[in-house]
Amino acid sequence: MTENKIATIKDVAREAGVSIATVSRVINKSPKAGKASIQSVQSAMKLLGYRPNANARALVNKNSHTIGVLVNDIADPFFGSLIKAVDQVARENNKHLLIGNGYHNATDEREAIELLINSCRKSLIIHAKALTSEELIGFAKEVPGLVLINRYIPEIADRCIAFDNFKGAYMATEFLIQNGHKHIAFINSNHQIDDSFERKAGYLQALKDHNYPSPDNYIVAVDVNDEGGKAGMIELLSKNIPISAVLAYNDFIAAGVLFALEENNIAVPEQISLIGFDNGLISRYVHPKLTTINYPIEIMAKQATLLSLKLAKNEEYTPDTRIFSPTLVKRMSVGKCNLKD
Known part of the structure; x- marks a missing residue:
């Protein structure tokens, strides 16, 4: 470090081999700062002659x-x-x-x-x-x-x-059941997160409560977009199983499902009913307009x-x-x- 250059927090982070956020934690004596980080940051500050100054305090106010x-x-x-x-x-x-x-x-x-x-x-x-x-x-x-x-x-x-999320998927599945559907497929997200787990659980519980089977081959997991929905629907159709309705993890997946069904000359809702999730903008502009679960x-x-x-x-x-x-x-x-x- 040259004498005419003032050390910055970036310089300290680079010298200590840690992130700027870690340097900030050490400076502010955060309990999240580990002992090793504190030692390396303090050593770097001493070597570079870095001192938290008025600019740093102004940044806090900003x-x-x-x-x-x-x-x-x-x-x-x-x-x-x-x-x-x-x-x-x-x-x-x-x-x-x-x-x-x-x-x-x-x-x-x-x-x-x-x-x-x-x-x-x-x-x-x-x-x-x-x-x-x-x-x-x-x-x-x-x-x-x-x-x-x-x-x-x-x-x-x-x-x-x-x-x-559980209640939303349960409500969607039960609405399909109330319309006479027994063979209901579920196209889920492939993200391993609580939303996908809870929506799957709600779907399965609704089927169970109405004494309907829930075979694994009626469930697929896909990318959370229209391409994923298209791929998921094609996968379901290729299984040659009876399907009268599909619950989609979200409206974008549902849009992809619509595209796949149209390509295969399957009418919605005359041959297969479809329900989405989220009530996003796309649900109002696809054809037919999507029945969906509102997520506020x-x-x-x-x-x-x-x-x-x-x-x-x-x-x-x-x-x-x-x-x-x-x-x-x-x-x-x-x-x-x-x-x-």
């Missing part, structure tokens, strides 16, 4: 005007709706957003949260599916305004805004943001709802069963 948001993938319209809702509340409170992608991967989620903590410090809205509950509890202890959305952890229940992500995101801002200020706030319930949106893709047993 960070009080930001809200961090972690989503799976910003390119997914579902998470675009989440971010837009958070931004609306943020703007009303003179805040700006910083956004990270986690891609349902533990390493990506962890690194994104650490960077958001370093940048935002007080308010975080976290959609994390791959990290353990223990890690998220630890982050919640470090950040006063950390709120989990679409996840429920009993130990930090007051920081959670969640959705009843915008309302949930606004509640989560208000809760985060109140917690960051150490103010009392009780959300109207902590676990949101699904509702059925009836359109044109479900009809009475015409398949003979």
Whole structure:
């Protein structure tokens, strides 16, 4: 380091071989900083002559005007709706957003949260599916305004805004059963996350409660997009099993199902009924318009943001709802069963 160059936090991180977020934790004496990290960072600071200064303190004040948001993938319209809702509340409170992608991967989620903590410090809205509950509890202890959305952890229940995925899939399956369907397939997400587990469980429980069989060959797991839905439907058709209805993990998968059925001259809902999940924008513009399960992500995101801002200020706030319930949106893709047993 030359004499006329002032060391920065980036220089310290590079010298210590750690992330900027780790350096920040050491400087701020966070309990998340491990002994080895503390030792290497302190050694690097001493070697480089780095001292936390007025600029660093000014950054802390600046960070009080930001809200961090972690989503799976910003390119997914579902998470675009989440971010837009958070931004609306943020703007009303003179805040700006910083956004990270986690891609349902533990390493990506962890690194994104650490960077958001370093940048935002007080308010975080976290959609994390791959990290353990223990890690998220630890982050919640470090950040006063950390709120989990679409996840429920009993130990930090007051920081959670969640959705009843089980009930949604149960409701969708039961609606198909009420329309006379017995041979109901389920095209699930191939992500190993609680949403896919809970929706599968709801589907199976509805079949069980109505004394209908639930053979494994009626369930496939695919990528969570229209191409995945198309591939899943083709896989089901290739099995040559009787199918009168399909429940899709989300509306984009359902759109792919529609495409596959159209290619094979199978009419919806006359020959196969179809129900989606989420009530995203696409559900209203495919043909036929999708019957689906409404997932009130915008309302949930606004509640989560208000809760985060109140917690960051150490103010009392009780959300109207902590676990949101699904509702059925009836359109044109479900009809009475015409398949003979």
